[in-house]
Amino acid sequence: MTSLAPASFGAALQAARDAAGAQHYPEGTLYMVATPIGNLADITLRALQVLQIVDAVACEDTRHTQGLLRAYGIERPSSQLLALHQHNEAEAAQAVVARLAAGERIAYVSDAGTPGVSDPGARLAAAVHEAGLRVLPLPGASSVTTLVAAAGLVGGADEGAFVFAGFLPSKAGEREAAVQALAAEPRSVVLLEAPHRIEALARALSMLGERRVTLGRELTKQFEEIATTTAAALPAWLAAGRDRTRGEFALVLHPRPAAQDDNAEGERVLRLLLAELPLKSAVRLAAEISGAPRNALYELALRLRGERDQPSSSG
Incomplete structure (x- = not known):
């Protein structure tokens, strides 16, 4: 044998x-x-x-x-x-x-x-x-656990947890819809991609802005490359080197920062409280419930009240 x-x-x-x-x-x-x-x-x-x-x-x-x-x-x-x-x-x-x-x-x-x-x-x-x-x-x-081990996935509401999403759809519209869904996922997300689609994936992920992304290219091989950048900067990172679009890819979106979670929850709570309470009371309670900064909630409350008080137009 x-x-x-x-x-x-x-x-x-x-x-x-x-x-x-x-x-x-x-x-x-x-x-x-x-x-x-x-x-x-x-x-x-x-x-x-x-x-x-x-x-x-x-x-x-x-x-x-x-x-x-x-x-x-x-x-x-x-x-x-x-x-x-x-x-x-x-x-x-x-x-x-x-x-x-x-x-x-x-x-x-x-x-x-x-x-x-x-x-x-x-x-x-x-x-x-x-x-x-x-x-x-x-x-x-496994490329999944290999990249997770190197990425340093800290922070977020559920530190250490991650979701494996694998390959996103190849069609542009479906891929963008999948990325929009990932934007609401607070945990880390592991993705895989082929070299001929990595640039399209990077463009789709760029909508996630400042969310951190770790990319692993040619993992465990001679020309292995692991880099962490932001989703917004990922297309430019790929374009900065001739070889950066070659090889098989694994990517991991880092957990959504807790501040983003607090702000999103603060806005949700504030909208509910403004319907029932005076502005200052709604802001104070929303900050206590969500942990979001009171100043940011106060500015948001003024904007929401202003939008609500705008006269409606017809025609």
Whole structure:
């Protein structure tokens, strides 16, 4: 099953057998195996062991996976590589389920990272669960957690929490609507994007103004670049370097600043109180309830009262 590997990965294969070989690998099980997102050394010992012992490897791209396995010194005939991608996942999943039901061990790998996270694999796992069979995950590389770890996501009402939004729609109108929805999300938001669409995404995100954005390009690879700027400045940052639009991208919107949350809540409360109370009382209570600055609320109250007292025009 294995051939002579480069010295570094030959040692890794032996380390995998030594460290993980004695563990239990049940038959009739689907092994969801995370693979590196760029740096080949980011493979776990347990992943190497599983990729050596399973009966077959289902994969997003058989040629890509064959190259990956050979890089580690693992040789498999093409008959042991099963194509399972977004265009055939439902049908191919049933073939995998049949083999699992017969007692085989099968690994699934996407082209890079963790299967099922903006990659094929979720429908396969669901089909295996539905058949009453076992899915065993092998954690590892993910562009999502890689960028979150480097971004320094502090502040906001729910510090540390984040939402994974993945790829936004490719059509301009739908993408802009999605960004408008993200503007109301107080938590951090992780996005993914391809190089041919990164500039369009940056233009759409620029409407978020001063909200901070961390961009990761070519994560874990030789020319990895991680930078933090504002959403408004993101298009200019991309345009400032010839190579900045190349490679695969992960982005994370930092949490919405608490001050923005307070101001938004202060305006909401103020509008309700102005309908029932004198201006100064409404401002005082709105500031106490929301935490928003009283001076800002007072100026807003004067403007709202002025708008309300304007005579209506007809015609």
